[in-house]
Amino acid sequence: MSQSIAISAGAATSAQPARRLTYWAGVRRRLRHDPTTVICCVILLVILLAAIFAPLVAPHDPFRTSMIRRLLPPGSPNFLLGTDELGRDMLSRLIYGGRISLVMGLMPVGLATLIGGALGILAGYLGGGWNMLIMRVMDVFYAFPSVLLAVAISGALGAGPGNGLIALTLVFIAPMARVSESVTTQVRNEDFVEAARATGAAAWRIMLEHILPNVLGPILIYSSSLISVSIVLASGLSFLGLGVAPPNPEWGLMLNTLRQAIYIAPINAVLPGVMIFTTSMCFNLMSDGLRSAMDVKS
């Protein structure tokens, strides 16, 4: 039963080697050319570096109080942004405050992405009973408004940055798990996953090598959009007296303690909020930029 080979396989293989532009390289290129994203990136970098190198950058000791120099307005000699209600230098406190605020913003989201993302992938891939179990538990957490849940957990645990971190992480796990599960379910039904199952590969291997690379994009986009929420929420917790305790500098806490001074020195009172606002806004815009950069199909 020999058939004559009438084709020329040479035709099939003579395709020009295409320009190897991987997906992520394309994303990076588009990001670099988007002015908004670049500006926000620069601003955030400045804040981040100032926070990391705070001891070198800050002009004064953020903890040193002085009763005579209370509530000096911005622009006073030696105190670029004035002083707070206990005479401490605002600029230094804002710089040091960046450390705590940034950590409280980034770490919960990072942890929640890991935990929630993993839970979602598990639930999406395994399906059936596991899916129901995991997602129903997530639904219960999701049933609380985020602020309320954060306040509830840290209120019950007690004030303190550690408890605040735990509370915030728990708050973000549920939405991350939802997004992750939803994307995983879509990918799971694709033929290539079936083909992978057909090779008899173990579930963990399929999840790691086939599912994960294909869901990482949407998960990261969503995760980045949560950062600004986390920063605002974290400072909100400190504002309420949960989270960081005085005399530590943290932007939300500073807003709280400066509230009494709102009639006397209004500019000082709102200054920490500017930092929260700016950081949050930059992360938001960067997240938007990331989403549109990843949207374009290569």
Next chain:
Amino acid sequence: MLSYIVRRVTYALPIAIGVTILCFLLIHLAPGDPLSAVLPDNASPEMRRQLAALYAFDQPLPVQYFIWLKRILVGDFGISIQSRRPVIGEILPAIQNTFILATAAVAIGFPVGILLGAIAGFVNGTALDRVVTSIAVTGVSVPHYWLGMVLVVVFAVNLNMLPAMGMSPSGSGNYALNWEHLQHIILPAITLAVIPAAIIARSVRGTVADIRQREFVGTLYSKGLRPSRILLHVAKNAGPTVLAVAGLQLAQLLGGSILVETVFSWPGSGFLLNSAIFTRDLPILQGTILILALLFVMINLLVDVMQTMLDPRIKRS
């Protein structure tokens, strides 16, 4: 469709139960002896014994849960540590005040959000669209409690036009619809309305732009339909999505009010929560959170059901 509604309601039930379990566990999350979490510091041994029997802390956890659940269902939320009065008596008026504030925020924020979003959606791609989008992004990023402080600085401190705190002039609990009372609500309502307005604007913009692109709208234009009628068509299609987002925002307002109420000393449930945290008054903390969370679940359920009734496509699923 009735079957869908019934299914949706029965689905919400386990969620509600899960919520109660979570709230129940809150007391046990607190460090230290659970009994001291619900007792004032200077409690008499008699009171200590009474409350121990009431809460049954010596029983295994699931049993405690059911005892607690039974009490909740008849409205007994325990005694406030701070005021020694029944918790439910403190919570209900507070929630009422929050509702008043939330309603005002909805009345301001939703129309503004929908309007801005619709405008942006219709002029999609132009400079005006970018302006509106920037405003929306700003609205989402701003910490609303800070915005509240800024507004207080501007309007109360500098311009002295509006009061900075409280719900009513004399601090009384009653409410009336006169200017003395209304002026108290303006600043907090605006503050609270910003985030929902921004989110709704974004959502409406996206939906409207998306619908306009769809082919059937092109058909409408080519049929020579007047722009106002086309607007109606677009609105009908955008309705369900917008409703869903708006409903979610309303529910979020319940929780989000805590920060704004603190800034303005508005005596709502958020303010109550704040003072409960301060005084470590766990019964009030637990009760308020429970009620707010259950309200949240109910509102989500209502929104889902209404969305189904409006969008015929969902009905068939």
Next chain:
Amino acid sequence: MSAIADLLNTEKPFAQDAHPALDPRDRGGPLQPLLKVEGLTKHFALKGGPFDRKRQVVRAVDGIDFTVAKGETLGIVGESGCGKSTTARLLMHLVKPDAGTIVLDGDPVGGVRGVTIAEMRRQVQMVFQDSYASLNPRMPLADGIAFGPRANGVRSLEARTRAHELLSLVGLAPERFAERYPHEISGGQRQRVNIARALAMHPRLVILDEAVSALDKSVEAQTLNLLIALRARLRLTCIFISHDLNVVQFISDRVLVMYLGKVVEVGPVDRLYAKPAHPYTAALLASRPSMDPRRRVTKPPLQGDPPNPINPPSGCRFRTRCPIASAVCAEREPVLLSLEPNGGHAVACHARIPGSGHINPVHAA
């Protein structure tokens, strides 16, 4: 010189370069069928609300039997919805059968005795229809091919070498294609990669589910020729599923015809195509467009609408469209019976079975 021609000319031995019965995994010798399927059934429940009184089922595959001998290619044809693709997935256990047995070279699959599903998957592989969806968009081609072996314990380096070998075997130069991504190559090339991927596991049985249906005609021809060359070289046993009768005729040794979840006829390709025993087969063959201007058809060979797989007709499922249906066809389901003693050609039709009560029995000529 084309890579395919190279394939046939070279003396280089490939791992499976032997009669399939000499494969070390062989258990029953050349006469034992590689695959034996009995009573395979799958019903899909339609989602109704909890208040639906009648829970409806789609009887996608309803008790089918067939065998595949070692080294042969069985073609499975039928219209859309007849259950071909479901059958493929049942064989791979990608879908759990509701009833029936699958016996691989004498060992039942999935039961208490016999081979496990994982072990079966090392011996049976499948090529899917959608060439793009079958490949992980984020994985370079060579990695995609190497995944199966690596997941089964082959070391990374060896798996990569195997992947490169396979790429050249299907006519894609490894230097140029190994690191490419699926979206960077054409549909025909992708399907070659899918074939390479299926072969990477050194399967004893390859199932091709509409593997060439989505390709342009010229590319389809190339791919078919590749398959034939590979089959000869590697002595593969294949199941080739398609709705295209011409393609099935070209590539199969035996053909099985399915209708609405049941086997209606099975037999050697030449015999079945020349003298179809079942009215459905005859109608299918007659509805092929012909280049011969003398063979024009005024009446469509198949009348009526395809029935609903949810509520198939009673008795013989084809009776509503059958030109020779009689009363007995509505009462009893016809059983698949051989037309001659050695069992090569079997049909499920009352008209072919003497003594069935059919009004116009037609005996096989």
